[in-house]
Amino acid sequence: MLFNSYAFLCVFLPAVVAGFFLLPRQGLRVAFLVIASYVFYAYAQWWFPALMIGSTAISFTTGRLLVAERNRSRRKLVLGIGVAGALALLLYFKYTQFAAGELSSFVNVITGRGLPSLKAFTAGILLPVGISFYTFEAISYMVDVYRGDVEVERNPLRYAFFISFFPHLIAGPIVRYGKLAPQLRRFYRFDPDLMLSGLVLFSLGLVKKVVLADQIAARTDALLAQPGQLGLATSWAAMIGYAFQIYLDFAGYTDMALGLARMFGIELPWNFDRPYRAASPREFWRRWHVTLSTWLRDYLYIPLGGNRKGPRRRDANLLATMGLGGLWHGASLSFVFWGLWHGLLLLVQHHLERLPIRLPRPLAVAVTFVLVTVGWVFFRMRSPGPIADVLTAMAGGNGIGASPERLLLVLIGVAAVLMWCVPEEWHWNLGRFGFWRLVPIGIATALAILLLNDTQRFIYFQF
Amino acid sequence: MARILVFLATIAAALSGVAALNWWMDPLGDRYHPRFLDQALSQPKPCFISWALLGSRTWGEYKVDLFSRAHRDVVVVGSSRVGKISARPGETGFVNLGAPGIGADSLPPLFERLHSLQRGALTVYVSVDPFWFGKAWHTDTNFTPSFLRELKVLLSAQLAGETARLLRYAPGAIRHPQKLQYTELEQTPHGCLIDRGHAVGNKIGSAWAPDGSLYFWEDIFPNPSHLTRGLMILKQRGLVGNRLSKRQMASLARALQLARSYGWRVVGVSLPFAPHSVHELVANPAYATVFKDFRAQIPRVFAEHGFPFLDLTNIGSVPCTAAEFTGDDEGHPDIACSARVRAKLDAAARAEPTPR
Numbered sequence: 001m002l003f004n005s006y007a008f009l010c011v012f013l014p015a016v017v018a019g020f021f022l023l024p025r026q027g028l029r030v031a032f033l034v035i036a037s038y039v040f041y042a043y044a045q046w047w048f049p050a051l052m053i054g055s056t057a058i059s060f061t062t063g064r065l066l067v068a069e070r071n072r073s074r075r076k077l078v079l080g081i082g083v084a085g086a087l088a089l090l091l092y093f094k095y096t097q098f099a100a101g102e103l104s105s106f107v108n109v110i111t112g113r114g115l116p117s118l119k120a121f122t123a124g125i126l127l128p129v130g131i132s133f134y135t136f137e138a139i140s141y142m143v144d145v146y147r148g149d150v151e152v153e154r155n156p157l158r159y160a161f162f163i164s165f166f167p168h169l170i171a172g173p174i175v176r177y178g179k180l181a182p183q184l185r186r187f188y189r190f191d192p193d194l195m196l197s198g199l200v201l202f203s204l205g206l207v208k209k210v211v212l213a214d215q216i217a218a219r220t221d222a223l224l225a226q227p228g229q230l231g232l233a234t235s236w237a238a239m240i241g242y243a244f245q246i247y248l249d250f251a252g253y254t255d256m257a258l259g260l261a262r263m264f265g266i267e268l269p270w271n272f273d274r275p276y277r278a279a280s281p282r283e284f285w286r287r288w289h290v291t292l293s294t295w296l297r298d299y300l301y302i303p304l305g306g307n308r309k310g311p312r313r314r315d316a317n318l319l320a321t322m323g324l325g326g327l328w329h330g331a332s333l334s335f336v337f338w339g340l341w342h343g344l345l346l347l348v349q350h351h352l353e354r355l356p357i358r359l360p361r362p363l364a365v366a367v368t369f370v371l372v373t374v375g376w377v378f379f380r381m382r383s384p385g386p387i388a389d390v391l392t393a394m395a396g397g398n399g400i401g402a403s404p405e406r407l408l409l410v411l412i413g414v415a416a417v418l419m420w421c422v423p424e425e426w427h428w429n430l431g432r433f434g435f436w437r438l439v440p441i442g443i444a445t446a447l448a449i450l451l452l453n454d455t456q457r458f459i460y461f462q463f
Numbered sequence: 464m465a466r467i468l469v470f471l472a473t474i475a476a477a478l479s480g481v482a483a484l485n486w487w488m489d490p491l492g493d494r495y496h497p498r499f500l501d502q503a504l505s506q507p508k509p510c511f512i513s514w515a516l517l518g519s520r521t522w523g524e525y526k527v528d529l530f531s532r533a534h535r536d537v538v539v540v541g542s543s544r545v546g547k548i549s550a551r552p553g554e555t556g557f558v559n560l561g562a563p564g565i566g567a568d569s570l571p572p573l574f575e576r577l578h579s580l581q582r583g584a585l586t587v588y589v590s591v592d593p594f595w596f597g598k599a600w601h602t603d604t605n606f607t608p609s610f611l612r613e614l615k616v617l618l619s620a621q622l623a624g625e626t627a628r629l630l631r632y633a634p635g636a637i638r639h640p641q642k643l644q645y646t647e648l649e650q651t652p653h654g655c656l657i658d659r660g661h662a663v664g665n666k667i668g669s670a671w672a673p674d675g676s677l678y679f680w681e682d683i684f685p686n687p688s689h690l691t692r693g694l695m696i697l698k699q700r701g702l703v704g705n706r707l708s709k710r711q712m713a714s715l716a717r718a719l720q721l722a723r724s725y726g727w728r729v730v731g732v733s734l735p736f737a738p739h740s741v742h743e744l745v746a747n748p749a750y751a752t753v754f755k756d757f758r759a760q761i762p763r764v765f766a767e768h769g770f771p772f773l774d775l776t777n778i779g780s781v782p783c784t785a786a787e788f789t790g791d792d793e794g795h796p797d798i799a800c801s802a803r804v805r806a807k808l809d810a811a812a813r814a815e816p817t818p819r
Contacts, residue, residue: 006615192464192466192467195467196466196467196470199467199470199471200470203470203474433466434466435466435469438466438469438470438473439469439473441470442469442470442471442472442473442474442477443473443474443477445474446473446474446477446478446481447477447620449474449478449618450478450481450618450619450620450623451620452618453615453619453620453621
């Protein structure tokens with residue numbers, strides 16, 4: 001079920017909010033939201049919840065076993081088995097098809113015919129939405145319990161809530177158990193300011209997604225459908241448009257998730273902070289998909305040794321972390337290249353920092369934006385031919401070419417003003433907004449609802 | 464709390480305003496006006512009604528209205544491919560209820576409405592298309608009013624855009640929107656045509672004949688230079704899949720069950736495609752499974768309900784020729800071919816025992 005669908009807005013959400021506040025006890029509310037979240041998830045495919053139950057059971061049991069076990073090596077073994085179990089589901093559903101395809105291509109090179117039956121078998125594997133997100137949440141819980149960073153959860157219902165809570169289920173933010181657990185133990189009394197804040201944040205996310213991201217997408221998709229036809233102007237307009245589209249799409253989803261959670265008295269972690277204001281690649285990752293970048297830092301980069309084992313090892317760790325971060329997005333080499341591109345940028349930044357040169361901040365922001373936008377080519381185009389076409393056009397290889405559509409430039413202008421002149425919406429004190437602010441936001445929300453018929457899936461749903 | 468109410472009320476007021484304006488202006492003719500049918504039926508000569516007067520969302524209502532205008536003995540239902548199956552000269556008991564966008568799930572509500580309008584004997588020719596059963600098929604023509612569906616249409620940005628465009632060019636129309644519903648009576652080689660803005664003559668739309676059959680612009684204003692046929696590219700999307708849609712199969716079975724309970728005589732049929740299309744549908748792995756399963760399973764569904772089924776997919780079984788198709792594709796049998804299909808259907812119906 002999409003947040004930007006009539007079924008969600010007109011039936012699911014009002015029913016769940018009403019049901020939640022009618023229940024008199026916190027335990028009942030948690031149980032109710034777990035059931036609602038499973039219904040929400042089953043709406044995509046009836047068997048998806050079974051998979052989530054599997055992942056939940058593995059990580060919950062691992063947590064319990066970890067606190068029961070005192071022997072250090074056996075604790076390590078328990079953690080290893082738990083993490084492997086959670087990862088096995090992700091690997092099977094997300095990467096088997098990719099691995100079979102690559103293997104078949106490799107065999108094809110040697111034998112002249114690939115592995116058609118293996119490819120046909122794996123072609124039927126459906127990727128369950130949200131599996132990448134809740135697998136990472138489950139892993140973070142197990143590792144945190146192992147490290148002693150969080151108390152083990154003994155109540156399976158509360159743990160199921162952590163994994164399944166529908167606002168963050170499909171596309172994050174990636175929640176840490178330590179942040180959520182205290183919020184589940186207290187009874188939330190209806191707070192009009194918090195409800196208003198949730199409603200407005202949800203609405204602003206909807207506007208970002210439907211009014212801006214989808215409208216930009218309609219124009220950039222048309223340009224990028226024929227990458228060989230792009231000129232310098234249209235290629236840059238398309239890729240800058242895509243840079244804003246993916247931000248507005250994902251940040252819009254996150255605003256909606258944060259807003260929804262607030263309606264139930266839950267504060268989820270923020271995920272974006274106007275990322276294209278970053279003056280360096282490192283700062284970009286402190287503003288873009290922050291819950292993923294901190295996850296990668298805490299559970300991959302630092303365990304690999306981080307920067308504690310010398311510059312060479314640090315560079316290798318950076319590339320490995322970012323490459324795997326790219327692969328997390330999708331089973332495709334182009335995502336790996338996208339991750340490696342960012343790893344390379346971070347690595348170069350580390351080395352350049354030793355030089356006594358500092359760019360003025362506006363110039364550094366512009367350079368970072370251009371480099372990030374070039375990276376989006378790998379993310380968007382997916383296969384070598386179109387990637388080469390777009391990069392060639394961006395380098396001027398096809399000449400200046402035609403002018404981009406005026407409406408695309410207007411939409412990019414609006415997105416740019418939002419990016420560089422207005423703080424991220426979760427910073428706003430939405431619960432205190434007066435009538436003069438609420439009325440225009442309400443009208444913009446109505447416009448978004450009018451555009452729902454033409455809306456697209458969230459980009460991050462596929463990950 | 465007051466601010467929450469103000470916020471929600473603003474959204475509700477803005478949406479209500481847009482919906483009301485769209486409803487009032489009705490820029491795409493989405494509201495059914497029976498007066499066009501009155502006007503057509505009152506003409507001394509056979510008179511067609513242009514699609515410019517009847518937006519696609521009104522087709523279900525129009526067809527049911529047409530059915531109710533006289534006592535009916537024989538009806539044909541199906542997609543646009545049944546469009547040319549028409550009444551014989553002087554035959555008033557026949558009506559063609561086919562329309563583009565009909566799918567198997569259109570049939571149960573249609574049958575229920577027909578039964579509520581006219582009890583007793585009825586012969587129903589059900590034309591079933593393979594593309595109804597692929598995973599991408601979407602049924603667009605509905606025969607039952609739905610408040611939610613209407614609301615969704617009224618709350619669409621596309622309709623709001625049309626309303627805004629209309630008001631930009633004709634601001635006064637907001638006071639007299641009914642004046643936008645004017646009609647023109649044009650003479651045609653067949654009789655007459657009720658149209659607006661010469662839409663059919665300008666090749667913008669098609670028209671409904673008085674018996675509900677469907678005529679393309681080139682049937683009404685013949686133009687021999689128009690012969691740009693291609694495969695049914697759009698419809699083929701509906702054929703993609705690895706099995707027949709369970710939902711559509713269940714709808715078809717439900718419709719046949721209803722027909723049996725009403726005591727109707729039903730003949731199922733799969734209309735011809737040009738040989739080139741049949742070859743493509745058989746050979747292309749993307750469509751072949753659905754097409755093959757369709758030909759194997761659909762006759763069985765009819766047989767299970769005690770009804771005959773004519774597989775006329777190959778033109779030789781009618782017989783028609785590869786040139787006897789109309790429109791821009793190879794899936795719409797023309798008037799001559801459709802007349803032969805009708806004769807086959809009539810013969811099959813006559814061979815059936817009279818239902819209890």
